[in-house]
Amino acid sequence: MVNHKKRRDLTTRSVLIVNFNNDLPELEKALIPLNWECASACDLKQSLRIIEQKNISVAIVIIQAGNELQVLNVVSKLQHTTPDVKWLAITTQYPIPSPYLKKKLATLFIDYYHTPIDWGLFSNSLGHLWGMSKLQIESKKEVREPTLPQELVGCSEPITNLKKDLKKVAIVDNPLLISGETGTGKGLCAQLIHAQSAREKEPFVIVNCGALPSSLIHSELFGHEKGAYTGAERQYIGRIERANNGTLFLDEIGDLPLDLQVNLLNFLDDSSIERLGGNCPIKVNCRIIFASHIDLENAVAEGAFREDLFHRLNILRIHVPSLRDYREDIEMLAQKFLARFAQDDSNLRFTNSALQAMLQYDWPGNVRELKNRVLRAIVMAEQGKITERDLGLKLTNNNMPKATPNRLRTEIDTETLLEALKRNNHNVSAASRQLNISRTTFYRLVKKCNIQW
Helix, strand or coil: CCCCCCCCCCCCCEEEEECCCCCCCHHHHHHHHHCCEEEEECCHHHHHHHHHHCCCCEEEEEECCCCHHHHHHHHHHHHHHCCCCEEEEEECCCCCCCHHHHHHHHHHCCEEEECCCCHHHHHHHHHHHHHHHHHHHHHHCCECCCCCCCCCCCCCHHHHHHHHHHHHHHCCCCCEEEECCCCCCHHHHHHHHHHCCCCCCCCEEEEECCCCCCCCHHHHHHCECCCCCCCCCCCECCHHHHCCCCEEEEECHHHCCHHHHHHHHHHHHHCEECCECCCCCEECCCEEEEEECCCHHHHHHCCCCCHHHHHHHCCEEEECCCHHHHHHHHHHHHHHHHHHHCCCCCCCEECHHHHHHHHHCCCCCHHHHHHHHHHHHHHHCECCEECHHHHCCCCCCCCCCCCCCCCHHHHCCHHHHHHHHHHCCCCHHHHHHHCCCCHHHHHHHHHHCCCCC
16 A cells, blocks of 8 residues: 655656556657656556656556547546546547547546647646646645644643643543633644644644535535536545545534534544545544534434534533633733733833723633733833733623523523623624523524514
8 A cells, every 4th residue: 555644846847647558658658758758557556556656746657549438547547546646638539429438537536638649738738737746745744833733821720720630631532522601712722732632733624614604615625526506617636635644623513504513423434534526435544623603412312413413523521721711820921912012112011000900801702812912012102111001901790600500591681681792892703602502592582572673
């Protein structure tokens, strides 16, 4: 079998020619003067060996009348085993004689030529495939953090316990669910888990399920074949496949549409995917980390999230605490952000009133909000001092009680809902997060209380 972990050296333009009957002998003679190093194979085994030994990224297959089924079967198996290789077909038959061959030419190959051939044009197409393969291989090594991930800052008990938990779950490969409010650092925790795991040198691929357009999310996750739909002009490798041998971080999993949840559940069960428009399962070996700011148990109860998927991904679970739960670390975090972002003004300092305001503030946006407010303050500060006003903090009505599922229906009334909407500029998502309920539940309560805004 081919060693997929071996890095390809794409500095030499090598091409594989799969030629069953030594047809088209002028092909190799035409390509060598155009700076192509050619290697020929006449069967599946030989093709696999050459692909591995010569780091092949583009290949040509010659289709003659009578050998179509044999050739296409070999190419299909090679594409499944060596998905980085791009394929070009040459057929001696024109017009294309059968609907079956037309379909396979459209799905298995980036392009095809029929004899007689303009070799200069053919070499240009081959060079384009070579470049596309190089881009694809580099994208599979995609690691979103350019350097080591930032550390978890804090000495409080909640942060100390979180650091310990991250080390424990990093050494296993089971699916992991990270819960916590928006802005608490769930993505950072996923990066730290990957960095402490045996997969640290492999890809770390991030997918924000709430940010992908619903019309494209299937293709983005699972990929598609050329011609799978109108506009699919070439094969596309999805995010899941890019994470092979590494870690896939699915953020905001609660926003994944129900129909895609079925596909994801199937992937969790058999570790294989099928590109849109394809008919060959592709094995993917990756560790999956999920994250959600909504209560998935509530989402299951409300029919917004599949119960079977929830139980499948909820094997291991880590909860990231809210910033208000470890206020003793706020000053340390603020000083870290100040040192990082105010490098041109190393004398800049927080006033005592600013530090006090940060300790008293409720931080609905958590660590992300703290970072953004420090960034704002660096711009607004004067005379080397950061004040409460520079941070833009308002400390009125910050002690509004949070709702829990057990007291939800007895303590969340019209006044509480209106206050949550007011404090969050009528942003329902932010208001529901502040009350620790889902958006669906928030809308239901708004309707029940006959609130209009």
